[in-house]
Amino acid sequence: MEDRDVTMLSEDEQRALDLSFQPGLTEKRMRNIAINFFLGLVALVLFAAYRIGLEWISGVAAAILVVSAIEKVSYTRAMLHYKSLVRKLVNRVEQLEGTNPTALGSHPAEQLRRQLELDRPRAERADVRH
Numbered sequence: 001m002e003d004r005d006v007t008m009l010s011e012d013e014q015r016a017l018d019l020s021f022q023p024g025l026t027e028k029r030m031r032n033i034a035i036n037f038f039l040g041l042v043a044l045v046l047f048a049a050y051r052i053g054l055e056w057i058s059g060v061a062a063a064i065l066v067v068s069a070i071e072k073v074s075y076t077r078a079m080l081h082y083k084s085l086v087r088k089l090v091n092r093v094e095q096l097e098g099t100n101p102t103a104l105g106s107h108p109a110e111q112l113r114r115q116l117e118l119d120r121p122r123a124e125r126a127d128v129r130h
Contacts (some may be wrong), residue, residue, distance in 0.1 A: 008088055016081040033071075041065050 009017065019025060043060050046052070090108055094101050102108045 008092070009085065011080045013085040013088065016078065019051075020082075027069050029075075036064070036067060 003031060039094070046058075047057050047060070087102075091101055
């Protein structure tokens, strides 16, 4: 894309676009989820084995909840940036192809399906004439 085309993206969208080309990020997120799960499981087993008090278990549970909430908020923000990026890229492709821009809130695939349904009778009539 040209420089003027990239400027339509916010900083977060540019970062999301750059990160989408870096292999291994999904695997890293999955690895972190697995590590957090096993650390929580080990803590629970140790607490049960050593009969550690409810205060400690509650503290670890609270820490796990905080970390999980941070991960979920981070993931949700990343998904919002990706959705915004995809919408802008779809609109840019539509501009380059000279097609009608996708309306806000509508779905490009649904628009294409409707357009194909509208075009189908015309194509069938053209086949009959030849």
